[in-house]
Amino acid sequence: MLELTDRVAAVVGAASGIGQAIAIALAEQGAVVECADVDTTGVEETVAAIVAAGGTAKASTVDVRVSAEVDDLFARVVADRGRLDIAVGTPGINIRKPLIDYTDDDYTAVTDVNLRGSFHVLRGAGRIMAKQGGGSIIVISSISSRAVEPGQVIYAGTKAALAQMVRVLAAELGPAGVRVNAIAPGPVETALTVPIRSSAAWADAYAQKVAVGRWARPAEIAGPAVFLASDAATYVNGEVLFVDGGWVDLDAQFADESAVGSP
Template sequence: MLDLTGKVAVVIGAASGIGRAIAISLAAQGATVDCGDIDTAGVEETAATIVAAGGTAKATTTDVRLSADVDTLLTGVAAEHGRLDIAVGTPGINIRKPLIDYTDDEYTAVTDVNLRGSFNVLRGAGRIMAVQGSGSIIVISSISSRAVEPGQVIYAGTKAALAQMVRVFGAELGPMGVRVNAIAPGPVETALTVPIRSSSAWADAYSEKVALRRWAKPAEIAGPAVFLASDAASYVNGEVLFVDGGWVDLDANFADEKAVETDTDASA
């Protein structure tokens, strides 16, 4: 059910990290993958890696913030292959600082990639797939859509908004045979998290928040993406799949335990 032979996929954000891992994994399951990213050298390397492994892939320089770039890539792929079965959008940035210290330019930088970029992928792929009557769209949310961490107000806001966009858009496109879902990763070893992982104290602190007591590899996020893209997830729509090693559940359980302790103390 995970076989993607004959499927046509676009992965925007494929130059590195989670996007690169997803592109390679989709191709390994048989999909033809068009890789898009603003990083030309990186996305060409990803496509070359896929081809060297026996897969089929192309690379296109694409700025996810520009709807014209995204639409050109998606419609071009659909025109070339006669269909678009899978569309994945992974780009994301974060500027960690208290909200009161944020500048207008920093706010725009984060929201343009995380929110506008994902909107461009959702809308562009949705328009194509709604007409053809099938398809799977996947974007990347985050545990920050639910977990609270100071210094993450804008990033968390974009990821929470994206989670709700997926739920609503899934409801809109579901009757047309199109599925829309998001993956919410926990801490992953990518370029985005280098500032945290460069400090062993910070890296260890994040590991301790995870039930599995470690960071994820990008490939561990790619597996769930393959699932959501495949027929194995044919009845999964409008969902946010948390792939966080148990971070959010552990947070919730801790909060519940503290609440019980407080109630007990109060009743005594």
């Protein structure tokens, strides 16, 4: 049910991190993948990795903040392949500082990528998939859509807004056979989290918030994306799938191992 042979996918943000891992994972399951990103070198490296493993992929340069570029990307995919079965939007940025220290430029930088960019992906893919009568759209939210952390007001706000956008769009496009879902990762080893991981104490504090006691690898977010894109998830719509190792729903950790029951 997870097989994606001959499905046509477009992954926006495929040059690195979670987007790169998702593009590779979709290709491993047989999808034909259009890998797009503003980072031309990175996206070409992703395509090279897919092709070297026997997959089919093509590189495109796109700035997710520009609606015409996103629309043109999806139009090219349809022109080349005849349809668009899977669309994934992963770009996101964060500027960590208290709200009262935020500048107008800070606010614009974060919202332009996280909200405006995701809106462009949702709208562009949604228009095409509604006409063709089916498809799966996946975007990346965050545990910050529910978890509270000082210095995250604007980032958390965009990710919470995106979660609600997914739910409403799923209701709008569901009758046309289009599924819209989001993945909300916990701490993941990507370029976005380098400022945290560069501090051993800070990185360890994040790891200890997770039931499994460690950060996620990007590939561990790619598996859920494959699921949401596949026929295994044909009845999953309007969901925000938390892939956080147990961060959000676990309020406490056992400090005494003797208190933990043996299997």
